[in-house]
Amino acid sequence: MRFEQRAVVVTGGAKGIGGGCSRVFAEAGGLVAVLDLDGRAAAELADELTATGPGSAVAFACDVTDFAAFRETVDEAATTFGRLDAIVNNVGIHPPATTIDDSDLALFETTMRVNFLSTVAGSKFALPHLRRTKGAIVVVSSMTAVLGQEHSTAYAATKAAQVGFVKSLAIELGPEGVRANAILPSNVDTPLMRDWAATLDDPDSALDRVSKLQVLGRMASPEEIGRVALFLATEESSFLTGQAIEADGGAALDY
Numbered sequence: 001m002r003f004e005q006r007a008v009v010v011t012g013g014a015k016g017i018g019g020g021c022s023r024v025f026a027e028a029g030g031l032v033a034v035l036d037l038d039g040r041a042a043a044e045l046a047d048e049l050t051a052t053g054p055g056s057a058v059a060f061a062c063d064v065t066d067f068a069a070f071r072e073t074v075d076e077a078a079t080t081f082g083r084l085d086a087i088v089n090n091v092g093i094h095p096p097a098t099t100i101d102d103s104d105l106a107l108f109e110t111t112m113r114v115n116f117l118s119t120v121a122g123s124k125f126a127l128p129h130l131r132r133t134k135g136a137i138v139v140v141s142s143m144t145a146v147l148g149q150e151h152s153t154a155y156a157a158t159k160a161a162q163v164g165f166v167k168s169l170a171i172e173l174g175p176e177g178v179r180a181n182a183i184l185p186s187n188v189d190t191p192l193m194r195d196w197a198a199t200l201d202d203p204d205s206a207l208d209r210v211s212k213l214q215v216l217g218r219m220a221s222p223e224e225i226g227r228v229a230l231f232l233a234t235e236e237s238s239f240l241t242g243q244a245i246e247a248d249g250g251a252a253l254d255y
Ligand SMILES: NC(=O)c1ccc[n+]([C@@H]2O[C@H](COP(=O)([O-])OP(=O)(O)OC[C@H]3O[C@@H](n4cnc5c(N)ncnc54)[C@H](O)[C@@H]3O)[C@@H](O)[C@H]2O)c1
Pocket: 011, 012, 013, 014, 015, 016, 017, 018, 035, 036, 037, 038, 062, 063, 064, 065, 090, 091, 092, 093, 114, 115, 140, 141, 142, 143, 184, 185, 186, 187, 188, 189, 190, 191, 192, 193
């Protein structure tokens, strides 16, 4: 019950890593705003989490790239729960593998808006509420921020931008007791991962290859990343801020 009677907004909280975060926070007794473009999936998960307990969840259908709607939704979630203790800025897209020659600027603009500007927006909109609770900002970045990824210049650039943002934000908010940290997963078994594999010639062997990239020999589950997010949102990480936590199953070792 590490998050009992405390409230969190999880963006992209219906499926994948966001779904794992919603689940873990609710299992810890939290009040979870499952914010997602897919309102139906958000409602289904929120109902399930509330029925299971011990926490509870409310679904919010929202597109994080519609910044006015996003601000309203964060405020509405804080009003619904009477407080806000954390936001997990998790929404992200991964465009199909594309060479730099075939990546037009519109691709960079779109990916930046969804992955990076939504992170800035969510952090800004949550901040007035987080100042009251001395809460935490958690950002789901990626190991591609530090390692790069072939034919993924747009994606990796947005993930690196998140890390730079978190570090500077942590400096600014530290004196107010609001912490900001990023999680850098390597490969996680989510719909995004499986959709990406489906674009390749042999999806099964691609998923097998991706699993073996970790020294643990497998991908992470969404809940494993959710547990890192919960850690970063509670006092258990009270002396961590501005960090980029490499939750990579050892993928960067022994290169
Ligand atoms: N899956 C991986 O291996 C992996 C690795 C490293 C980092 N990440 C990062 O983790 C985050 C989540 O990835 P995932 O694999 O769980 O993705 P996913 O596609 O499986 O799930 C994303 C969720 O976000 C929602 N969503 C998408 N666009 C949205 C929008 N504009 N507004 C609101 N909700 C929206 C989707 O409906 C979905 O529920 C991303 O930021 C991604 O870059 C994923």
